[in-house]
Amino acid sequence: MNESTVTEEKILQAARLEFEKKGYNGTRMQVIADVAGISKASLHYHFRSKDNLFQRIFNDALNDYIPLVNTWKDDSLSWEEKVNRFTADLLEFVQKGTMLFIIREINRNPDLLSERIKKAKSNNSLVTYFEELNNTGQIRQTDPRLLYIFLQSICCFPAINNQMFRKVLRLTDRQYNELMEGYARAAASFIIHAIKK
Amino acid sequence: MNESTVTEEKILQAARLEFEKKGYNGTRMQVIADVAGISKASLHYHFRSKDNLFQRIFNDALNDYIPLVNTWKDDSLSWEEKVNRFTADLLEFVQKGTMLFIIREINRNPDLLSERIKKAKSNNSLVTYFEELNNTGQIRQTDPRLLYIFLQSICCFPAINNQMFRKVLRLTDRQYNELMEGYARAAASFIIHAIKK
DNA sequence: AATTGGTTTGACCAAATGGTCAAATGCAAA
DNA sequence: TTTGCATTTGACCATTTGGTCAAACCAATT
Known part of the structure; x- marks a missing residue:
C-alpha cells in the first residue's frame, strides 16, 4: 500500500464518519481534513470536490x-x-x-x-x-x-x-x-x- | 385574526415545508422568506432566529x-x-x-x-x-x-x-x-x- | 393633519465554507 | 548531487448565509 493510498484511506474513513453522522449538508470539508489529520488543500487534491467524495462514500454504503x-x-x-x-x-x-x-x-x-x-x-x-x-x-x-x-x-x-x-x-x-x-x-x-x- | 398573525401563519407554513423537506442544515432562511412571500428581515422580525423558528416547527411536529x-x-x-x-x-x-x-x-x-x-x-x-x-x-x-x-x-x-x-x-x-x-x-x-x- | 406604534424592507455585515494556487516538501531515479 | 514528479500546505478567494439596522410604510388614534 503506497503512501498516497494510506492518505486516501484515512480520508475515506474520516469522511464516512462525518457524512454518516452529520449528513451531506451538515458535513464540513475542514472537519474531514482535521479528522483525517491532513490539510484541507490536500483533501481537495485527493478528492476533487465535496460531491465527489460524498458520491464515493454513499456508493460504498x-x-x-x-x-x-x-x-x-x-x-x-x-x-x-x-x-x-x-x-x-x-x-x-x-x-x-x-x-x-x-x-x-x-x-x-x-x-x-x-x-x-x-x-x-x-x-x-x-x-x-x-x-x-x-x-x-x-x-x-x-x-x-x-x-x-x-x-x-x-x-x-x-x-x-x-x-x-x-x-x-x-x-x-x-x-x-x-x-x-x-x-x-x-x-x-x-x-x-x-x-x- | 390580526394582520401579524396572518404573516406568522404564512411563515410557519413555509418553514414547516422547508424544514421537513430539507432538514435543519439544508434549510435557508431566505427560501422560507421567499415561500412565505415576505422579506428575510421581516422573517427575523417575527422569529428571532433560525433556531427559534426551528424549535417551534419541531415541537409542533x-x-x-x-x-x-x-x-x-x-x-x-x-x-x-x-x-x-x-x-x-x-x-x-x-x-x-x-x-x-x-x-x-x-x-x-x-x-x-x-x-x-x-x-x-x-x-x-x-x-x-x-x-x-x-x-x-x-x-x-x-x-x-x-x-x-x-x-x-x-x-x-x-x-x-x-x-x-x-x-x-x-x-x-x-x-x-x-x-x-x-x-x-x-x-x-x-x-x-x-x-x- | 399630526402622532404613535407595530410592521416591512433594502442595504449591509461578519462569519463560515467550498474551492484554488503557487510555493514548499519529500523522495526515488538518473 | 541533481532532476523530476507526486504530495502537502498556508494563504487566499468568491460565494453563501444568518443576522442587523435605520429608514420607510401604514393603520389607528388624537
Whole structure:
C-alpha cells in the first residue's frame, strides 16, 4: 500500500464518519481534513470536490447494503431458517448506523438511487422466493411485496429510531442494549408466526 | 385574526415545508422568506432566529405525533380492533412525511427529545396494555416492549423508506400507491396473526 | 393633519465554507 | 548531487448565509 493510498484511506474513513453522522449538508470539508489529520488543500487534491467524495462514500454504503437482500436462494434451508438468517444479517448491518445515512441522503436527492437500481439484478429475490412459497401453499397467503416491506421495517427501523425508542420506553443504554440483544431472534419468531399456516 | 398573525401563519407554513423537506442544515432562511412571500428581515422580525423558528416547527411536529401512541385504553374494543385502529391512525399520520423529519432531527441533536419526554405521562400505554394481555394469557407470550417496536416499525418505516421500496420493488408511483392503499389493514392482520394464540 | 406604534424592507455585515494556487516538501531515479 | 514528479500546505478567494439596522410604510388614534 503506497503512501498516497494510506492518505486516501484515512480520508475515506474520516469522511464516512462525518457524512454518516452529520449528513451531506451538515458535513464540513475542514472537519474531514482535521479528522483525517491532513490539510484541507490536500483533501481537495485527493478528492476533487465535496460531491465527489460524498458520491464515493454513499456508493460504498449502498454496496454494503444491497447484497444483503439477496440471500434467499442457493441453499437448502427451510424458509423459517432463511427468515432467521435474514433478520440476523440485516440487523448486524443496520446496527452500524449506515441505514439512516442511506435513507436521509436518498430522501435529500432521490436520483442517488435511480442509476444504481437500474443496473441491479432483474428482480428482488426475496419477493420471488415468497411468491413461490405462496404458490405452493407453504405459508399463509400474503402479498410477498408487503412481506418484503414488513421484514425490512422490523429489521431497519429500530436502528434508525433508537433515540426515540430508548427514551419513550424509558430505558438506560444498558437496558436498551440488553433488549436489542435478543431482537433478531424475537423479530424472526414474530415474522414466522405471522405467516405460517 | 390580526394582520401579524396572518404573516406568522404564512411563515410557519413555509418553514414547516422547508424544514421537513430539507432538514435543519439544508434549510435557508431566505427560501422560507421567499415561500412565505415576505422579506428575510421581516422573517427575523417575527422569529428571532433560525433556531427559534426551528424549535417551534419541531415541537409542533412532536405534538402531532406523541398523542398517537396513547390510544389503547378507555374503550371496549377487543385487542384486535385496537391494533387495527392503531395501525390506521399511525399510518395516516406517517403518510404526511413528518416522521422522517422528526427522526432526522432527533438524530442530529438527541437533546431535542430529552426535555420533551421528561414531562410526558408516566408510562407508555401500549406497553402497559400488552403487558396486561400477556398476564391474562390472551396473546402468545411476547415482550410488550418488542411488540411496541414491531408495531411502530411496520407502520413508520414504509413512509420513511418509500423511495427505496418504490425502486427496489420496481413499482410506478401508481402501483406503489395501490399497494399502500391496503397497507394499514394488511399490517394489522400481519401483527394480529403474529401474536394471537 | 399630526402622532404613535407595530410592521416591512433594502442595504449591509461578519462569519463560515467550498474551492484554488503557487510555493514548499519529500523522495526515488538518473 | 541533481532532476523530476507526486504530495502537502498556508494563504487566499468568491460565494453563501444568518443576522442587523435605520429608514420607510401604514393603520389607528388624537
